[in-house]
Structure formats: structure tokens, C-alpha cells
Amino acid sequence: MRTIKKILAVALTLAMVLTIAPTFNTPVKAGDGFNINDIASGVSHTQNPDGTYDVKALKTIAVKLSDLNSKVDNGFKDRYLAGKATVRCDIYKSNGFEGYEATVTPECVGETLKLKVKASYKNKYLCFFIHDSEGGTENLNSEIFKVVPGEIHIDGGPSFGSIYGTKSFLKKNFTIGVNGYGTYRLNDDPDIYTTYKKIVKLYRNGKLVGTLKTEGNQVVFKNIPVSYGKNDTFKAALFMDIEGLEIAGPTTTFKTTSEKVPNIKVLATKISSKKVYLRWQQVGGVSGYYIYMGKKKVKTVGAKTTKKMISKKKAGKNKFKVVPFVKIGKSVYKSSSNKAKPKKNQAKWSRNLVVTSHRYATCDFEVTKISLSGKTYKVTGYALNHRIFKVKKYKSLTIALKVDGKKAFSKKFKRVKLNIGKEKKEKLTFKIKGKAGKDLANGSLSLTVGQDPDWGFKDE
Structure with missing residues (x-):
């Protein structure tokens, strides 16, 4: 046919x-x-x-x-x-x-x-x-x-309103406001006016990166890539859509500068001579992090990682840094961090150890230090006798610790001997088996202590 x-x-x-x-x-x-x-x-x-x-x-x-x-x-x-x-x-x-x-x-x-x-x-x-x-x-x-x-006759063409972007790290959202509306008539229909649709085109450094249509007052271009660490020139161009024919309207040009990769702070804890626990704050928009021991890169981790155990020979004697990086195509942009020397794996608390008499019977156990070696936690603290009578023992003493929300140890001691006179204190040290590899120096710790003192009175 x-x-x-x-x-x-x-x-x-x-x-x-x-x-x-x-x-x-x-x-x-x-x-x-x-x-x-x-x-x-x-x-x-x-x-x-x-x-x-x-x-x-x-x-x-x-x-x-x-x-x-x-x-x-x-x-x-x-x-x-x-x-x-x-x-x-x-x-x-x-x-x-x-x-x-x-x-x-x-x-x-x-x-x-x-x-x-x-x-x-x-x-x-x-x-x-x-x-x-x-x-x-x-x-x-x-x-x-x-x-x-x-032939087309255009009347009351629209103009651009404000143009702004909601900031993110490497990509931005641009909201293009279009004020007013316009009408057109055909040369052979002088008495018939029709409202036209609007097309907004977004150009980045001369290259078209998005096209959106609207009958309203704005369009939103989402996740538009920005040149990293450099200035970009954007142009938003308005076109009138008249029955499939695009008629060029006004344009607006604006510039942006993307954020640079920020420097971060890293914390290091010596778990053993060969193990160091690192942690740092998360940076949005990065591709990942490089981990250096001394001058040597020993690990690359993903963008969501904020802590890592490094197991290397002589790790406990080295300094560490964590470098956030952004990879765009073949280009890699990065910053740096401080050089962190591993701290001893211990936690200390500053306590009020002043002992005075109370009207009510109390002999609190105040923990001042916890250290970890292997699986053994060494807990040091003071029993404070806030009474005019001599305290002879703890009927029971419970100590529990969580690190980063997870159980490190929990131990209940029975009949802990004491010999504490009126308004006196006594230093106590306990060794408790628990989970290995916990970061006491820089982790988030939750300590719970419960005690039941005995002054030797039958009615107590």
C-alpha cells in the first residue's frame, strides 16, 4: 500500500x-x-x-x-x-x-x-x-x-520569580519560580485567546540538565550535580508550549559553588598492642573514608561507616588519621583529619567523695575508673559511709556496664566485706570478666551500680 x-x-x-x-x-x-x-x-x-x-x-x-x-x-x-x-x-x-x-x-x-x-x-x-x-x-x-x-501573537508573557536551591553536599535542588501567565492567539483567530503551558529548561555550564513542564507557578529540579569545589553557571530558560511549538521566553542566569570536603576529627583507643579502635563523625555526601596508619593507607570504608577496629602489627604504637573523600568520575576530592594517638582503654569519672552523715542509712559505691585488658575489666571505686555507725559489709553489690548501647559486663557480688568507720570511705577494686574489644576511652558508656549495705543491726 x-x-x-x-x-x-x-x-x-x-x-x-x-x-x-x-x-x-x-x-x-x-x-x-x-x-x-x-x-x-x-x-x-x-x-x-x-x-x-x-x-x-x-x-x-x-x-x-x-x-x-x-x-x-x-x-x-x-x-x-x-x-x-x-x-x-x-x-x-x-x-x-x-x-x-x-x-x-x-x-x-x-x-x-x-x-x-x-x-x-x-x-x-x-x-x-x-x-x-x-x-x-x-x-x-x-x-x-x-x-x-x-504566525502567533503572544500577550502577557510570564517572567521568572525567585530562583533558589536547597543545599546538599554534592547535589542540589533548584526551585524555579515562574510568575504570571500568558496567552496567545493565532493570526487567523484574532478573537480567540488561549493560555499556553510553560516549559522550563535548566542548563549547567551551557549543557541541558533538565526539562520540566508546568501549568503552575514553579518547578523543582532535583539532584542536579554541581562541579565539586568549583563555580557553576546555571541558566533557567522559559519556553511557551503552543500546541507543540516551543516559543522562547525570558532566561535567568545564576552561579553556585559546591561545598568542599570538610576536615574531621578522629578518636583512637588502644585495645591491645595490635588493635586500635577508631571512631569519627559522619560527613554527608562523601563516597567513603581512607584510613591511614602513619603514612600508609591501610583501609577504605564506605560513606556510612563511623567506627572501625584496625588490626595491624604495632598498631598500638602508631598514629592514625581518617580522610573523607568524594569520587566523581575519575576525579577524587579529599580532605584530612587530625593525627590521633591511641589512648589507654579506660574510662574515668570525677566523683564527689566528700563523706557526711545522712539521716537515712546509705553507703554508696562510687566508681571512679574502669579499664580493660583482653576480657578482664578492672573496676575501681569508693564505698562512702554516710552514717555515724560502722559499716561491716555489702550484702550485695551489682555493677553493670554498657558501651555504645551493648552489654560489656554485668556482675553481682555477695557479702563484700567492709570496715568503714563513721563518715569514712574505703577504696575497692574488682576484676570482672566481660566482652573483649570494647572502647572505654571514647565510647558511649552507661554504668549502673546497686548496693545493699549492712551496719550489723538486726532490724535492718
Whole structure:
């Protein structure tokens, strides 16, 4: 079918050059083709070098059924209205019926067939086909029309409002405000105004990075990449969408500077001679962290990691630093941290160890220091006798510790001997087995102590 159409089109083009087209009152026979005068509304009469005739986009091509009645065959109008004859328009990418796009059925208004030539047809080709088998006409095709841009009158074009971005580390969100609205009218419809849609295009250093449409007052471009540590020039351009045709409007240019990778602070705890526990604050937007022992990089960890156990020979005698980095393509951007010398794995508390008499019986155990070696926790503290009587023992003493929210140890001692006089204190040391590898120096500690003192009175 396409091949037949193409042959017909080529023959038709030659016929237009060598012969005179049928006159208005001459009936058209099947295979002949009806010329520019048959479908004249909104169509220029200048023939192009390729044998086509210009049709302006945003115009209307119209023909009366009564005209086709005399051109094609008597009774065509009645047969069309009865659905026994059809008229359609095929749209092609190029002349000669190549690159078929779509079929459009003209709208019948009264006895007039109208086809709106939209802006989306621009630079494409139109050809009408009549099918009227009862009238002796099958697949009669018209001359070929080329669509060219039509005339548009724009009124009250919008302007940009504020342009701002919500900051993130390497990517930004840009909210583009579009104030006001605009209307347009076609040259052949002077009394009809239509509100157009808005298209906002965002360019980064001259390259298009996003296109959004809106009928409202703003659009939001999300996660737009920014050149790391450098200035970027962004341009937001407004276009008017008129039936598929983009008309350029105002533009706004602005610059941004991305954040640099920040320096961080690292803390180090000596777990053993070969193990060091590191921790640091998280930095948003980075690709990960390099861990150095001395001048040597010993580990690379992910962006969500904020603590790491390093097991290396002589680790306890070295200094450590953690370097956040950002990788973009083949480029790597990084900062640094302090050089952390591992601390002893112990925790200390400053306590009020002043002992005075209370009206109520109390002998608190105040922990002042906990250290860890292997799995053994050494707990040091003071029992404070806040009473005028001598305390002889703890019936029970419970000590429990959590590090970073997890259990390190929990121990209940029974019958802890004491010999503490009136308003005196006694230093106590306990060794408790627990979890190895806990960071006492820099971890988050939760200590619980419970005691039951005994002054030797039967009624207590």
C-alpha cells in the first residue's frame, strides 16, 4: 500500500508540472488528485521547488462537502454524512510518502471539513485521501502540502520569580519560580485567546540538565550535580508550549559553588598492642573514608561507616588519621583529619567523695575508673559511709556496664566485706570478666551500680 502511494505521489508531482490541474467544476476521477484550489483555506498558493504547497502551522485547512460533491462525484456529501465515504489526512516525515507519522480525520462542522494544522506538524508533509467506493472513487489523493511555522501573537508573557536551591553536599535542588501567565492567539483567530503551558529548561555550564513542564507557578529540579569545589553557571530558560511549538521566553542566569570536603576529627583507643579502635563523625555526601596508619593507607570504608577496629602489627604504637573523600568520575576530592594517638582503654569519672552523715542509712559505691585488658575489666571505686555507725559489709553489690548501647559486663557480688568507720570511705577494686574489644576511652558508656549495705543491726 505504501509503495502504491509513493508511486502515485511521484506521478502526481510530474503531472502538476506537465499538465493543468482540473478546474473547479471538473469531476475528479479515481487516481487523479485534487489540487490546491480545492482545499484553499489557510493555504498559500506558492508552489515549492519540490512540487509541494505551503501550509502554515496553527492554521485550518477547510473544504466544503458540496465542493467535493462536484469535484469527486454527485452525491458525495450525502454518502459522507451517511458514513459511506471518508476523508482523511496522512502526515509524513518527508515528501514522497516516506516516514509515515499519523492519520488524522478532519472534523466536520456543518457541511465543512476542517483540519487543524498543529505546530507539531511543522516541517512535515500532509496528503488528503478520499475513499468513496459507491461513487466510483477509491483512495483519491490530493496534492502534497508542506507545513511551515504559522504566525502567533503572544500577550502577557510570564517572567521568572525567585530562583533558589536547597543545599546538599554534592547535589542540589533548584526551585524555579515562574510568575504570571500568558496567552496567545493565532493570526487567523484574532478573537480567540488561549493560555499556553510553560516549559522550563535548566542548563549547567551551557549543557541541558533538565526539562520540566508546568501549568503552575514553579518547578523543582532535583539532584542536579554541581562541579565539586568549583563555580557553576546555571541558566533557567522559559519556553511557551503552543500546541507543540516551543516559543522562547525570558532566561535567568545564576552561579553556585559546591561545598568542599570538610576536615574531621578522629578518636583512637588502644585495645591491645595490635588493635586500635577508631571512631569519627559522619560527613554527608562523601563516597567513603581512607584510613591511614602513619603514612600508609591501610583501609577504605564506605560513606556510612563511623567506627572501625584496625588490626595491624604495632598498631598500638602508631598514629592514625581518617580522610573523607568524594569520587566523581575519575576525579577524587579529599580532605584530612587530625593525627590521633591511641589512648589507654579506660574510662574515668570525677566523683564527689566528700563523706557526711545522712539521716537515712546509705553507703554508696562510687566508681571512679574502669579499664580493660583482653576480657578482664578492672573496676575501681569508693564505698562512702554516710552514717555515724560502722559499716561491716555489702550484702550485695551489682555493677553493670554498657558501651555504645551493648552489654560489656554485668556482675553481682555477695557479702563484700567492709570496715568503714563513721563518715569514712574505703577504696575497692574488682576484676570482672566481660566482652573483649570494647572502647572505654571514647565510647558511649552507661554504668549502673546497686548496693545493699549492712551496719550489723538486726532490724535492718
